[in-house]
Amino acid sequence: MVDRPRQAGAPMAEPQPLKARVSGLSFHYGSLKALDGIELPVFERRVTALIGPSGCGKTTLLRCFNRMHDLYPGNHCQGELMLYPDNINLLGRQVDPIAVRMRIAMVFQKPNPFPRSIYENVAYGLRVRGERSRVVLDEKVEQALRRAALWEEVRERLDEPGASLSGGQQQRLCIARALATDPEMILFDEPTAALDPVATSNIEQLMTELKQRITVVIVTHNMQQAARVSDHTAYMYAGRIIEFGKTDDLFIRPRMKQTEDYITGRFG
C-alpha cells in the first residue's frame, strides 16, 4: 500500500478528460434506498466497470445514465449526473430523457432484439430519428454490424428475423443496434452473462475497440472480465461505492479489505 487512500470522485491526476461525473447520487425504489451518495467519475474514451455483489445497485446506477428509471413510476433520485463537455445535469427535470437516450445507448443483460428483421433491428434507432434514405440506412446498418463483428455472419440474411440468431449473435445484434446511432457513451449491463466463452471474448474484444471512439460503462459479475476490459473499476456494496480506482491498482493492490475479499472470491 503505497498510495494514500483516495476518496472516490476526488480530483484525480489522470490527464483524460471526464465524460461524466456522478455526484451525491441517491436513488429510491419507492421507499427502498438502492443508491446512497454515489460519487463516480467516468473518463472519456475509457471503459469503466461496475462490480459488486448481487443487489448492490449496479444496474440501478447504470440505468440512471440513460434515464431508464423514468419509465416506471414511484422512483425518485437526488444528486447530479453531469455530462461533459455540455456540463449539463442529465438527471435535471428540464432535461428531456429522449435527448439523453439519443446520445447514450444501452445494451441489456438479456438480448432483446425486436421481433423484426436483422436489418430493421439495427435500423430502428435511425428510423426513430427520422432517417428515411435507404442509402444512408444501408450504409449505417452495415457499418454498425461490422463494428459489432456480426456483418460477415449475417450479410446474406439481413431479412431474417433477429430472433433466428444464436444468443451471442443476438447480443451482438443489440450492440449493433446501439452503435448504429453513433452514441457518445454506451452502457452495458452484464452483456455476456448469457453467453458462452467464445461469444464473450468476441464482445470483450469489441469493447476494447469501442473505446477508441466512445466511452463505455459496463456492469459485470465476472472479475476477469472487469480486469481484462476496463480502465477504471468501481466496487459497489449496498448502494455505495466502496472503492474506485484504476483497474490495475484496484485488482492488484485494493485499498479496502472488503474489495480484496470480493475480488479474490472470499465474499459475495
Next chain:
Amino acid sequence: MNDLRRASDEQGIARRIRADLLFAAVGLSCLLLGVLTLSVLFLEMAVQGLPRLGIDFLSSFPSRHPGEAGILPAWVGSLAVMLVTAAAAIPLGVGAGIYLEEYAPRNALTTIIEINVTNLAGVPSIIYGLTALGMFIYQFGLGRSVLTAGLTLALLILPIIIVATREAIRTVPDAQREAAYACGASTWQTTRDHVIPGAAPGILTGIIIGLARAIGETAPLIAIGAVTFVAFLPDPPVLGEAPFLSAGWLHAPFTALPVQMFNWTVRPDEAFRANAAAAAFVLVLMTLAMNGLAIWLRQRMRRHVRW
C-alpha cells in the same frame, strides 16, 4: 412389480395415482355435463329450425304467416348495427386501453377510472339500454335508429374492449419497451412500433369477442325501441351516383336478429317457434364464425410476433 418402485414407496405412489385418477374423473364429468347440455340445446334448435332455413327465409320480410316470414331486415339490421358499433367501440376502446397502459400517470384519478371501467363490464345490459334511451334518444334526438342501437351496443362492449386491450398490452415484455426507449424512441414511437404490434393478436381477439357479445344482445335494443315488424330495408349506404355514400341508413328504424327471435318466441302460434329456432341457428352460426375468425387471426399474428 419389476419396475423402479421400491417396496417402501409402493403405498404412497399408489395412493397419489388414485387421487390423480379421481380428480381426472371429476374434471371430465364436469366438462361432459357442460358440453352435453350445450350440444343437446344446439341439436334441438337445429332440429326445430333447419326445416325452415333456406334462401327464402333469409330473403323474406317478416309476415303474419309463419311459413312465409323471413329474417331479411333482421340480419341486415344486425349487420348495420354491428358496423356502427365497431366503428365507435374499436377506436374508443383501443385508444382508451393504450392510454391507460402506456400514458396515464399512476394516480388516484387513473385508479378510479380503471376500477370503473372494470365494473362497467359487469353492468347488466338493460341498464345500457335505459341509459341510451335517455341520452341518445331524448337528449341527442338520434331517434330509434340504427345509429342509436349501434352506439348503445358500442357503450356496452367498450369496457370489454378496453380491458382486453390492456391485458394484451401487458403481455408485451418490458424488455421490448426498454429496448425501444433506449434507442431514443418517444412513447408514441414505442407504442406504435412495438406495443401495438405485439398486443395486436390479443386486442383483435378482444374486439371480436366484444362484437360477438353485442350481436346477441336483445334487452338494450328492446329498451331503445327496436321495431319488431320491419317491412323495409334501410337505405343502402352506397349509391349509384354522386356522392356515392349515404348516411340515410343510420337514421332508419331497425330490427335485429335477437329482437326478431324474441318477437317470434312470445307469439302464441307454435309455428313461429320454428322460425325463432331457425333465426337462432343463423345467429349462433354468425357468433361461431366471429369467434373462429378471432382464433384464426390470433394464430396467424402470433406466428409473426415472438419475443
